[in-house]
Amino acid sequence: MIATPDPFTRLRTAVACLLLVGTLAGCGGGAKPAAKDAPRQTVSVDQVALRNIGGGTAAAGRLVALEEVAVATDVSGYRVARVLVEEGARVPAGAPLAILDDSLLRSQIAQLEAQLVQQQVAAEQAAEQARRVDGLDSSGVLSSEAIAQRRFAARSTAASVNSTRAQLNDALVRRSHLVIRAPYAGTVIERTVRPGETASAGTAMFRMARDRLVEAYAEVPExxxxxxxxxxxxxxxxxxxxxxxxxxxxxxxxVDQTTGVVIARVALPIDPELRVGGFADVIFGGARTAPAVPDKAVRYDADGAFLMLVDARHRVHRVAVETGDRAGGYVELRKGPPVGSTVAVKGAAFTLDGDQVAIAQRSR
Known part of the structure; x- marks a missing residue:
């Protein structure tokens, strides 16, 4: 038979249990302290400012004449007697470049001159005979047929004179065209004619650059x-x-539909080193002022380039930007925050949009 404890014993046991619980609670250190805030990411900052940007964009090009002309003869069948210039010659307007042989034309001109003299004499004689019958139409001295014949003879010989004179003038003009002359002042950049060749109308003999002006021709992306x-x-x-x-x-x-390029021409000063057909690198743009930030401040991901903008409460905010040219460690901002905005530079890669950061120093 188990004995039942008396009330006093039960009270004493309960007090002992309470004391044991209090002791164990005291050994556990009591309530946990409040958790500390996570440390802020330290970043260096700089500002969006107007800076000198080189802006040079290079494109391959070549040297071409500002205005180029092909010099040819407009007569055919004459032998080239002399060539007076070589490539690179600088000539004034009207200077002779080549001379064609005029021996055949000289004999033709002599024949026409002699024929013209004969016809002029015959015309004078016919005119004199026609003058003598003036006023005799109704006199009965000569028949009407004889009078009309003299007058027709005068008109016919006068027409022959005009025809021969026109042929002579044509021959003289052709003789003047046997001297190939420079259409304007410039530089001979190509000579394709040789002495002894037979000239053909419309076939280029020389190519000239007008006024020695050479420019750069480049093809640039749209x-x-x-x-x-x-x-x-x-x-x-x-x-x-x-x-x-x-x-x-x-x-x-x-825009060229095949290559997607656009031509650009750059005017250059007169210089003896410029040679038509030579290759050259064309650098467009010079020093200019544009909003820029340190190139280390710009970050990239699948959505493109962006900056981490720092506000007055030291919180960072992601801002998408469009970059341009680079110079001296800075990159141009074509689209982005205004001048004077503060951006994170070093340490920005470890921040997220909305994070609060600690400012270390201004980036140099």
Whole structure:
């Protein structure tokens, strides 16, 4: 038989249990302390500011004449007697370039001159005979038929004189065209004729560059052409490595459907080193001022380029941007935050949109 504890014993056991629980709670350290805030990411910052951007965009090109003309003869069948110039010759307007043999034409001109003299004498004689019958139409001295015959003879011989004179003038004009002359002042850039050849009308003998003016011809992508304007500065790097300063003279209005390029021409100063047909690198654009940030501040992902903008409460915000040219460690912002905005540079890669950051120092 189990004995039942008395009430006093039960009270004493309950008190002991309470004391044991309090002791164990005291050994456990009591309530847990509040958790500390996570450390902020430290970033360096810089500002969107106007900076000098080189802006140079290069394109392969070649040197061409500003205005080029093919010099040809307009007479055929005459032998080339002499060639007076070579490639590279600088000639004034009207200078003789080549001379065709005029021996056959000289004999023809002599024959026509002699024929003209004879016809002029005959015309004078016929005119005199016609003059003598003036007023005799009704006198009965000569028949009407004889009078009319003298008058017709005078008119016929006069017409023969005019015809021969026209033939002589044509021969003289052709003789003047046997001297091939420069249509304007310039430089001979090609000679295709040789002495002894037979000239053919319309066949080019020489090619000339007008006024010694040579320019650079380049083909640029459509996107680049959209940023160019007539008068923009450009530099042309010759094969020797020398740079010449020029200006954009012309921008094509048609995009090639096959290559997607647009032509651009750059006017250059007169220089003896410029040779038509030579290759050159054309660098469009010069130093200019544009909003820019350090290139390390720009980040990229699948959505494109962006910056981490820092507000007054030191919170960062993602801002999409469109970049342009680069120079001196800075990148141009064509689209993005305004000038004066603060952006995170170093450490920005470890931040997310909305994070609060600690500012270390301004980026240099």
């Amino acid at each position: 996107a680049m052409a959209a940023r160019l304007a007539v008068g923009d500065p450009a530099s042309v790097k010759l094969a020797s490595g020398r740079l010449l300063d020029g200006r954009v003279r012309l921008i094509g209005q048609r």
